[in-house]
Amino acid sequence: MYSNNSKSIKYSLCIFMDEEKGDEIAYIQFPQKFNNLTKNDIYGSSFRVIQQLELAGLDANGGPMYIGTGCFHRREALCGKQYEKNYKVDWKKLNDTKANESASVLEETCKVLASCTFEHNTPWGKEMGLKYGILVEDIITGLSIKCRGWKSMYLNPEREGFLGVAPTTLLQLLVQHTRWAEGHLQIFLSRYCSLVYGYKRIPLKLRLAYCPFNLWAANCLATLYYVVVPCLCLLKGFSLFPKISSPWVVPFVYVAFVHRAYSLGEFLWCGGTFRGWCNDQRVWLFKRTTSYFFAFFQTILKLLGYSQLTYALTAKVSDENVSERYEQELIEFGATSPMFDILATLAMLNLFGSFGAIKKVILDADEDFKVLDQFGLQILLCLVLVTINLPVYQALFFRKDNGKMPSSVTYKSIIFALLACTVAMY
Structure with a gap:
């Protein structure tokens, strides 16, 4: 991450020095x-809606x-100072401060x-500075700064204040989000949970x-249910949703x-493209079924004492061929990872489920409407x-x-998908 706007400090000082709210x-x-x-943000790294709408909207609730x-x-806030209602900074005195020591x-x-x-x-790491012991x-x-009475502010100038390098492979992205999701869930299950730690503060x-971010990892449970169970029940001939002809289908639809x-309207309003939105939805599915899944169970294991806190660094350097495929917006799968095992298995599972559904409709031609209805x-x-x-099927075959x-x-x-389908059918 590097500074991209020489006026970032000036903008920030204007807020800090505001006579009414700056203190x-x-x-x-x-x-x-x-x-x-890339143009269509193949890995959904931009967080368009979060960056432009959600974080900005928090200004109304404390920042x-x-x-x-x-x-x-602000140094005082980072060093653990409690905010006081009549707190004022004497900027003139600070400007006149001179160092008496030699170089x-x-x-x-x-x-x-x-x-x-x-x-x-x-007190550093506990009462002062950054808190230690949690991945995020x-x-x-x-x-903790806000719980001491301070507020924050979101600043998104037309020229980006800071720029960094986004992951250029899918595995880099998934590893990064595993760390983030695990850290957020650790917060939710610790004394720093915003609902508890921030009570009356x-x-x-x-x-x-804070909760939607803290519960990223827990999203894996509902997502995996919708990815796995309806498909297997379809092969078994068990209906989970109301019939198409039933009025109860209206709420679902x-x-x-x-x-x-x-979601699409928000994304387009924030400057994205339709393909970018599709990529964003795909990546959210990938993250929820892999990164968040691993983050969830790693957090549970650590709470039970079966695992230790580790920090996985995200590599940001790629070879020339990987960079070329990234520029062409081809998803990079070229590595062996348990995360890719899960992605590929779930993709094959739904492919087999779709084949089974098509077969059911064709073989029951006389009752095809009944099958589609149910x-x-x-x-x-x-x-x-x-x-x-x-893209997963393309990478597989x-x-x-x-x-x-x-x-x-x-x-x-x-093999795993066929085994699951066989067990479901018989």
């Missing part, structure tokens, strides 16, 4: 943006969360401050605003259609999932470049 602002948060996104980068902090003394002092042991046996230390740091709306239409929503869900997974799925993943996914 209550602890930090100014800029959006996290990237300089290497956005601290996201770890692109941020200017050599200041240099030696800086060396001590920059050492790895400076914060040992001090930035989130709990911002939350910050507004209820702000406490609730309404919610599904309106939610997707609203299983219409399940068939539609399977077909939608097959459409979303088209048709691609010849190094970005294709490894053969071992292909074989395992077919």
